[in-house]
Amino acid sequence: MRRLAVFAVMLALGADTVAADQNRPIVDAHIHYSHDTWDVLPPPEAIKVLRQAGVKKAFVSSSSDDGTQMLYRTAPDLIVPVLRPYRKRGELSSWVRDPSIVAHVEARLKANTYAGIGEFHVFGADADLPVMRSLVAFAKARKIFLHAHSDADAVERIFKQDPDARVLWAHSGFDRPDNVRAMLAKHKMLWADLAFRNDYAPGGRLDAPWKQLILDFPDRFMVGTDTPSPERWYYVVEHAKFSRTWIAELPPDVADNVAFRNAERLAAWALGQ
């Protein structure tokens, strides 16, 4: 009967309730706060979620950028503002061929503080299109990073345009560990977030090739939830718990790097702190 009671609680919660006594701070390097989230989770509520998750800082971008600005005004100590080039939903597929994006990004960069430009989606040869070239130039001029949801080819093209660029590779390109290794070895100013993928830690335990990769590049990885829809904000706490579980397998200094230090350093560089 006791097992039945536990089962009933599980049914009620509808989620994994395995307790994790892990207080390691997290910097969540991949958060979006787009317009459909503002109503259901106003800035104070959103900030509450991040603090509840033990998030020390969050790299936030949004469509439109107004969401990021609202959050930043609410909690400047917590929010690392990143400029998403999309003015509204629906530009995700078209932005890189839309010249008006350039003026929009430029105006926003002049008006507000940003640590980076992104997360944008660009693949292959599209990274050499004029709009993308402008973004690379803006990042160089302002000494901020680029958060690229890209394949390795597009990342290569960005570095060809600006060998000194600092690129945060969203989702580590959803690439295989050997390819990620090759990219990190080749580009010293490339960081990789692990958002929205489980393959590096199936079941919450680090996969051996990924573990070795993180140990070999302890200054390059960071974690992130990715919140493209408002409902995913309710996963931020769960994701932080997941991150702490596998991060605990790493030596303490590497664990702190991945959990928060790598992201903090990149943000501090970009924000001139």
Added chain:
Amino acid sequence: MRLAALLLATALAVAHADAQPLTPPFDDTERAAILAHGPWPPARVNDPSNRVSGKPEAIALGRRLFFDTRLSRERNRSCATCHDPEKSFTDGRARSLGRALHDRNAIALANLSLNRWFGWAGASDSLWAHSIRPILDDKELALSPGELHKRVSTDRNTAARYAKVFGLQADADDPELVLVNVAKALAAFQETIVTGRTPFDEFRDALERNDRPAQARYPLAAQRGLRLFVGRGRCAACHLGPNFTSGEFEDVGIPFFAEKGRVDPGRHGGIAALRASPFNLLGRYNDDAGRSSALATQHVEPLHRNWGEFRVPSLRNVARTAPYMHNGSLPTLAAVVRHYSEVDEERLHGAPERRLLKPLRLSQQEKTDLIAFLRTLSGPVAAAN
């Protein structure tokens, strides 16, 4: 006389205007994709995890229990309240109303033997385990195992049937075992709920045997819709096979707030509940001694992508099971087709170039054709008497 003949010919031509082969005809790729949706019906297979699956006495007991209001705490509702045979074993509501409003739509019960996971979130790995959930759920039948045990063992007829099926006396059994056995009888009955052959199945088989006259009897609009379904629409990527489902879970851009400030975690929560359940196939109630039926349960892990994923439902009899989606938020087939035509892709994760789900931007004619095709997936529903 000639005028009469002309009028008759015209009338026949009008009547059969929609009954002709598609131009151009289905090519080899389309033909292979269409044939993959059959044959129907599939061979019946008993559930190895349920030792009474397929047994007539168990089916009869399960049928009796399915309609028995004594399975609810207040003796005022049964399984059939939300799974009404007159409504294709659904309740026709967006979200079911039991003792309280449920978060989800009552999924149609048919062809359940083909499932690997059960429910919108796959919180169960067997039909019998899934039949336990509504009995215990406070929003549904809300009966405790102790009370169920009492009601089964004190009703002479039910107790006698129980003893015949399970070879045990209900009053002597542990309440948890009675709960499991009741659920196994319920599952045995539900396995008999099947949908019959449809106009699509007739067309599909005619295509396989190259019977052109029989193919031409399938409405042209449905053929055009079928071409979209297996082609540009990419519908068959998830709604695949004879049962028109992968049996797995997807996020198709439907909002999944259950109420303000609370989300329905979907498959993510389903996996957590499955792993915590004492009734999953890894537990002691699985009758499959070899445990090969538990392989998937052993390996399933919650993934980030599972947050807000819900079952890809079968499309058999889809025209009869409105409203649609996990929360019944789309009232008609037209609304469903519109959703896929204009899906909000920024709600979905992943790069547009690599994502399966993209706005289809269908013309009005294409939407009409797709619906015409979906309507040909309806067939008679049969269940054990």
